[in-house]
Amino acid sequence: MNAVPDVSPAGTAGSSLAALNAWVAEVAALTRPDAIHWCDGSDAENAALVAGMEADGTLIRLNHETHPGSWLHRSDPNDVARVEHLTFVCTPERDDAGPNNHWMSPADAHAKIDALFDGCMQGRTMYVIPYCMGPIDSPLSRCGVEITDSPYVVANMRIMTRMGAPALARIEREGRFVKGLHSTGELDPERRFIMHFPEELTIKSYGSGYGGNALLGKKCHALRIASHQARNEGWLAEHMLILGVTNPRGETHYIAAAFPSACGKTNLAMLIPPEGYRKDGWKISTIGDDICWMRPGKDGRLYAINPEAGFFGVAPGTSRKSNPSALASIQSNTIFTNVGVTADNQPWWEGLGEGEPAIDWRGEPYDAGKRPAAHPNARFTVSARQCPSWSPEAENPEGVPISAIVFGGRRPSLVPLVFEARDWTHGVLVGAAMGSETTAAATGAVGVMRRDPMAMKPFCGYNFADYFAHWLSFDDGSNRLPKIFHVNWFRKGDGGDFLWPGFGDNLRVLEWMIGRVKGEAGAVETPIGNLPTAGDLNLDGLELTGEAREKLFGFEREGWKAEFDSIGEYLDSYGPRMPRALKDEQQRIARA
Numbered sequence: 136m137n138a139v140p141d142v143s144p145a146g147t148a149g150s151s152l153a154a155l156n157a158w159v160a161e162v163a164a165l166t167r168p169d170a171i172h173w174c175d176g177s178d179a180e181n182a183a184l185v186a187g188m189e190a191d192g193t194l195i196r197l198n199h200e201t202h203p204g205s206w207l208h209r210s211d212p213n214d215v216a217r218v219e220h221l222t223f224v225c226t227p228e229r230d231d232a233g234p235n236n237h238w239m240s241p242a243d244a245h246a247k248i249d250a251l252f253d254g255c256m257q258g259r260t261m262y263v264i265p266y267c268m269g270p271i272d273s274p275l276s277r278c279g280v281e282i283t284d285s286p287y288v289v290a291n292m293r294i295m296t297r298m299g300a301p302a303l304a305r306i307e308r309e310g311r312f313v314k315g316l317h318s319t320g321e322l323d324p325e326r327r328f329i330m331h332f333p334e335e336l337t338i339k340s341y342g343s344g345y346g347g348n349a350l351l352g353k354k355c356h357a358l359r360i361a362s363h364q365a366r367n368e369g370w371l372a373e374h375m376l377i378l379g380v381t382n383p384r385g386e387t388h389y390i391a392a393a394f395p396s397a398c399g400k401t402n403l404a405m406l407i408p409p410e411g412y413r414k415d416g417w418k419i420s421t422i423g424d425d426i427c428w429m430r431p432g433k434d435g436r437l438y439a440i441n442p443e444a445g446f447f448g449v450a451p452g453t454s455r456k457s458n459p460s461a462l463a464s465i466q467s468n469t470i471f472t473n474v475g476v477t478a479d480n481q482p483w484w485e486g487l488g489e490g491e492p493a494i495d496w497r498g499e500p501y502d503a504g505k506r507p508a509a510h511p512n513a514r515f516t517v518s519a520r521q522c523p524s525w526s527p528e529a530e531n532p533e534g535v536p537i538s539a540i541v542f543g544g545r546r547p548s549l550v551p552l553v554f555e556a557r558d559w560t561h562g563v564l565v566g567a568a569m570g571s572e573t574t575a576a577a578t579g580a581v582g583v584m585r586r587d588p589m590a591m592k593p594f595c596g597y598n599f600a601d602y603f604a605h606w607l608s609f610d611d612g613s614n615r616l617p618k619i620f621h622v623n624w625f626r627k628g629d630g631g632d633f634l635w636p637g638f639g640d641n642l643r644v645l646e647w648m649i650g651r652v653k654g655e656a657g658a659v660e661t662p663i664g665n666l667p668t669a670g671d672l673n674l675d676g677l678e679l680t681g682e683a684r685e686k687l688f689g690f691e692r693e694g695w696k697a698e699f700d701s702i703g704e705y706l707d708s709y710g711p712r713m714p715r716a717l718k719d720e721q722q723r724i725a726r727a
């Protein structure tokens with residue numbers, strides 16, 4: 136790593152901002168690194184880091200003829216996903232974190248985690264990563280600094296955020312930033328915590344090198360801390376993709392959609408229109424695949440930015456068929472984590488649909504009887520600009536105006552393909568009532584139904600009751616807010632098969648939504664909202680069985696009665712803090 140100019144721990148003054156230098160010095164005194172490196176985000180810096188990681192085995196060179204500039208990282212087998220049970224929101228008052236979060240008092244949390252950080256960087260280099268979430272020149276963007284001892288984190292942060300000199304310049308100008316301290320520690324699950332101090336705009340993460348636990352700009356900052364900031368400042372920080380739909384008339388509508396982790400946000404964000412739509416001139420453009428920051432513009436509409444600059448997508452299931460744009464994006468300059476490799480050293484995962492695995496994600500010869508080649512939560516990290524459908528609007532400092540907000544989850548039964556909320560308050564209830572089956576994105580059981588309001592259960596940095604009240608507060612009666620919808624791509628038939636083809640054909644549903652926004656598409660009113668009949672959607676060329684039509688477009692009164700009772704119980708579990716308006720809405724529908 137000769138090309139990286141390290142400065143001694145004594146030289147902690149890498150910026151012109153005294154508060155930043157002081158914090159770096161404080162962290163260095165606690166963690167006692169051998170060297171401190173301030174990241175400038177340059178190509179030379181990245182090349183030196185990558186060379187160092189190749190030398191020590193942190194990165195494994197993939198086939199650079201087929202995948203130039205791409206690398207494989209094998210994480211510790213005990214460190215492959217987010218750890219919700221070890222993730223804490225540390226507010227002075229327990230109720231401010233809410234029943235939706237694990238809580239610890241700030242004093243206890245600092246004491247507990249600082250004891251782990253004590254001396255943990257001895258023998259290691261400490262990296263100081265200034266980063267900006269969102270376009271560097273956007274008023275909607277917010278900055279942070281992550282201190283880490285993991286060069287893998289530096290390389291990922293460089294792809295996922297605007298990292299380095301321009302971010303530092305903005306931080307020095309503004310004088311404020313979110314502080315994120317991270318160490319991989321011993322990678323011991325017994326010595327692992329992800330702590331958030333929203334009031335202090337501080338994150339401390341110890342003992343994991345994985346994705347959402349370690350790339351602190353992502354879930355920790357852009358959702359947990361940002362949701363808290365957004366509440367104070369009058370905006371929204373959401374677990375949503377952002378896409379543009381351009382119709383044959385050349386009009387573009389932007390849609391933000393919240394689905395839980397590993398439920399297809401990346402696939403929807405990069406949707407390829409079905410053949411007939413393509414011929415007619417429909418186009419999808421991608422702004423973001425995971426996080427959306429929105430705030431009302433002067434015209435009363437919500438304007439959104441993607442705070443991220445890259446995709447940290449789930450590899451398994453990604454194929455030329457399911458997501459050709461993602462596959463095209465990851466042909467070069469990509470960091471793969473926990474995928475398998477072929478005999479000629481190309482990345483491989485289940486559902487890729489081509490090639491054969493030779494080595495599995497643990498680095499052992501592939502044995503189908505033993506374990507899958509790729510971990511189910513294996514990921515790729517790649518710059519958003521490499522995506523064929525990437526939109527330059529992702530750099531628009533004003534953001535894009537949102538026409539529709541979509542909520543959805545994995546619901547094998549009851550929930551139809553799509554419905555529209557009657558108004559904003561009803562839409563907030565639809566989001567609050569979201570449920571989904573759990574996935575491999577977090578440790579724990581997979582396929583268990585749980586409430587995951589607005590796909591924010593693992594990510595809301597404060598009490599959900601206050602969060603719903605914040606959402607409700609956006610309704611100023613002006614009718615300029617987006618329409619709210621709910622979708623379910625995962626409805627199953629009695630035989631256990633998915634009833635809706637999904638992927639590109641989801642554009643048929645988006646087309647109906649835009650038709651509703653423009654007052655052109657039909658629907659029938661039901662207690663749960665406005666449902667299209669099969670005739671209101673373009674189903675040309677699809678072969679849907681009678682069962683599929685009935686279940687995808689039907690309203691099942693009895694099942695929904697039970698669902699609404701359970702939603703009522705869920706809202707009640709938050710006690711009197713739950714906004715009355717939401718309870719009233721739930722009861723109105725439960726009685727309908």
Ligand code: SAT
Pocket residue numbers: 216217345346347348353354396397447576577
């Ligand atoms: O590991 S991450 O939190 O970044 C991915 C996810 O769970 O959405």
Ligand code: MN
Pocket residue numbers: 374395396397425
């Ligand atoms: Mn996510």
